[in-house]
Amino acid sequence: MSFSADWLALREPADRAARRRAAATWAPLRAMARSEGAAGPLRVLDLGAGTGSNLRALAPWLGGAQRWRTVDHDARLLAAQPAALGRWARSIGARSAGEASRIDAGGFSVELERIAADLADPVAFDALFARADIDLVTASALLDLVGEDWLHRWVDRCGAAGAAVHAALSVDGRWTVVPADRGDARLRRAFARDQRRDKGLGRALGEMAPRVAARRLRAAGYRVVTARSDWVMHATAHRALVHELLSGMAAAAIAADPAHRALHAAWLRRRLAALRRGRLRMRVGHVDLTATR
Numbered sequence: 200m201s202f203s204a205d206w207l208a209l210r211e212p213a214d215r216a217a218r219r220r221a222a223a224t225w226a227p228l229r230a231m232a233r234s235e236g237a238a239g240p241l242r243v244l245d246l247g248a249g250t251g252s253n254l255r256a257l258a259p260w261l262g263g264a265q266r267w268r269t270v271d272h273d274a275r276l277l278a279a280q281p282a283a284l285g286r287w288a289r290s291i292g293a294r295s296a297g298e299a300s301r302i303d304a305g306g307f308s309v310e311l312e313r314i315a316a317d318l319a320d321p322v323a324f325d326a327l328f329a330r331a332d333i334d335l336v337t338a339s340a341l342l343d344l345v346g347e348d349w350l351h352r353w354v355d356r357c358g359a360a361g362a363a364v365h366a367a368l369s370v371d372g373r374w375t376v377v378p379a380d381r382g383d384a385r386l387r388r389a390f391a392r393d394q395r396r397d398k399g400l401g402r403a404l405g406e407m408a409p410r411v412a413a414r415r416l417r418a419a420g421y422r423v424v425t426a427r428s429d430w431v432m433h434a435t436a437h438r439a440l441v442h443e444l445l446s447g448m449a450a451a452a453i454a455a456d457p458a459h460r461a462l463h464a465a466w467l468r469r470r471l472a473a474l475r476r477g478r479l480r481m482r483v484g485h486v487d488l489t490a491t492r
């Protein structure tokens with residue numbers, strides 16, 4: 200499955216606000232960063248990194264010297280990382296060099312290696328973990344795309360590496376649009392079916408991802424803290440994001456339930472009309488998770 204850099208940029212402010220709602224997951228992560236980072240740079244592996252949003256969110260509050268490897272299979276997104284990270288570095292008054300492969304903000308510094316790899320390829324996947332130099336494995340907006348076997352393998356590799364885990368912004372199936380619409384229930388069923396579709400990493404866990412991940416990590420001996428990191432959106436403040444979301448949901452529902460194409464399309468028309476009138480509010484449930492030993 201592919202994602203556009205524009206979509207990732209559109210969601211990034213909502214992601215940042217959502218992460219702030221999940222502050223309970225930060226304390227164990229910071230404690231880990233302080234103890235692991237004391238001996239040398241904190242070594243972070245970011246899976247499905249896109250344009251680097253997870254790095255931009257985490258690096259400032261992990262603090263200290265950090266060495267990141269950002270992994271994605273999408274060459275366009277990896278190529279967009281230097282510009283996105285460079286803009287961000289300037290916005291926070293940090294120095295960046297070498298196409299943003301070195302960022303120094305005073306309170307933290309990042310050395311970055313970008314890696315093109317397909318996480319569906321077991322050999323490439325295992326190679327990421329082969330170097331015994333990982334303190335933290337992280338991912339944002341990825342776990343709901345993966346299948347159960349992939350997730351088990353991921354937990355096994357994280358455990359064997361002795362790495363902490365931080366998985367942000369996994370959808371948990373809660374979503375509401377206010378005011379309610381007569382087409383919501385049908386749309387919800389079809390959309391939920393699409394969420395379980397294979398996105399390239401096995402039949403996707405979708406809304407089950409946060410629970411399955413927490414259970415598996417606990418079984419592997421991790422202490423797991425989770426907190427809700429919902430997107431909370433209003434028609435006026437988040438118009439473009441809500442527009443994209445509603446359109447994407449309707450498209451997914453139509454793909455999963457083509458027999459009711461006309462009904463889902465009508466739902467979208469009514470929803471976009473309400474959005475234009477500035478009347479819509481929307482909440483999308485996510486969960487952030489930190490697992491430490």
Ligand SMILES: C[S@@+](CC[C@H](N)C(=O)[O-])C[C@H]1O[C@@H](n2cnc3c(N)ncnc32)[C@H](O)[C@@H]1O
Pocket residue numbers: 200201202207246247248249250251252253270271272273276316317318319338339340341344399400
């Ligand atoms: C929803 S986006 C999230 C991107 C980024 N973490 C963020 O929060 O903005 C999912 C990311 O996973 C990447 N991805 C999906 N399947 C992948 C695979 N099989 N191998 C590597 N990356 C993959 C996509 O290219 C995309 O960048």
